[in-house]
Amino acid sequence: MEESDLLDKLIHGKITSDEADDIGSAVLSDTSQTTPAHEILGLSQKEWTAYAHGADFEDVAYWRQHGWPYRCFVCGRKIDSDNFGWLAREFGGKIQLEHIACPKAG
Incomplete structure (x- = not known):
């Protein structure tokens, strides 16, 4: 799967929250990947940690944009x-x- 910045796409309205969730699920379910999931999705370690704790991509995108x-x-x-x-x-x-x-x- 090609790497991209999922949160940037969400912030700029290129994808919806549901689409972000679908992309995240697809990356996580692809067991053939050797690149860490957070790198494929364009997330920092901090962003990935928040997502792993239960924050939605929409929450994390908001924090990236607004602090x-x-x-x-x-x-x-x-x-x-x-x-x-x-x-x-x-x-x-x-x-x-x-x-x-x-x-x-x-």
Whole structure:
């Protein structure tokens, strides 16, 4: 499968969210690939991690375009998304970031 930037296509309306999901599923189900799936899809390690945690491609595309969350939705303390140490979790109907070892998580 040819490499492309899935999120860029989504951001610019060249594909829909459903089409992005279909492309992602096709890449993940192709066992003949030797190139990592995130590289085929044009995702960074950070973007791929968020997707693996349950963020939709649409969520990740939004963060790429508008900036990543920088506060933990549980404790409100700063999260540096480039340094990982976070999980993508649904909160209030949308995907947010939470510290892996959040001091306020119960």
